[in-house]
Amino acid sequence: MRILFVGDVVGRTGRTAVSDHLPGMVKDWSLDLVIVNGENSAGGFGITESIYQELVDAGADAITLGNHAWNQKEALVFIDRAPRLIRPVNFPRHSPGRGSALIETKNGKRALVINAIGRVFMEPSNDPFSAVEREVEACPLREAADAIVVDFHGEATSEKQGMGFFCDGRVSLVVGTHTHVPTADHQVLPGGTAYISDAGMTGDYDSVIGMQKEEPLQRFLTGIPSGRFEPASGPATLSGVAVETDDATGLAVKIAPVRVGGRLAPAAPAFWLS
Structure with a gap:
């Protein structure tokens, strides 16, 4: 399965980058599953229903959130009718919406997408490790899902690395979000789980984390x-x-960074380029 994860979309310029580039990526790279973190897509804080639909129309199969999930109050209501929108699974138990979703991929397979939020240097939340454990046990890789992706929205790289090794061999990808700065530690862990501490943001890098x-x-x-x-309103990467x-197996065999447009040096998966 070919999976693309798009890091935190920040504001209008980030949404423009998704609209401009994602449809071509889906076609040219024959993508099976596209996940977009959209928690900063509405003016930098939260998401609206129209923006959710805009990201889906551009090619997103699932949209994950984070600490700004409820900054746009309409999200508290529309999330229940937005089956592809996923908030952190370890939010308080009465939070609206869902913390995971079994998504039908573009090639007709099943992918479990889990969103969790860290606790180190973040607002208090429930234990993300036990919450992810429950989701993975309820829908195991190979048995109930062809792929499992965990978006771990956190500040501390140590906590993110911990989640990577905690999930190693049981999920396809653990990808860190939230810091808006892409890290260079993309790798396939010993058990076969792809990992990166932070995917970076989809926004204007002539900024302070998108602002x-x-x-x-x-x-x-x-x-x-x-x-x-x-x-920030300049061209986005x-x-x-x-x-x-x-x-x-559902486990990863290859991982590569993706950067298109804007100020950062371009990067593309050589294994999909012919």
Whole structure:
């Protein structure tokens, strides 16, 4: 199975990058499963129903969230009628929506997509490890799902690496999100799970993690807020990872970074280029 995970989409410029590049990737790379983290897609904070549909129309099979899941209050309502929208599984038990979804892929197979949120340097949440464990045990790889992807939305690379090894051999991909900075540690772990600490953001990198530079710098220099954070509006880089799995096992055989457009050096999976 060919899987593309697209890192946190930030604001309008990030959505434009998805609309411009993702349909061609789906076609040219014969993608089977596309997952997009959309928790910053509405002005940098949260997601709306129209944006959810925009990402689906561009080719997303599932859209994951994170700590900004409810910043747009309409998400509290529309998530229940948005079967491809997945919030962290370890949110409080009465949170609306779902923390995982069994998605039919573009080639008719089944992929379990799980979203979890970290606890280190983050707002308090339930234990992500036990929550992911329950989901994986309820829908095991090879038995009930052809692929399993875990979007682990966290601040600490140590916690993300812990989740990678915790899941190794039981899921296809553990991908870190949230920090908006792509890491260079993409690898297939010893048990066959593809891993990266952070897929990076899909946004304007002439920014402070996707936001216009002036207000973050003001706060760093003085400690005093002077206005709102606003998404940077320059050309965005679509950042993410490409993974190929073994159809017989559901485990990963290849992983590569993806970067298209904007300021960052381009990167593409050589194993899909002919």
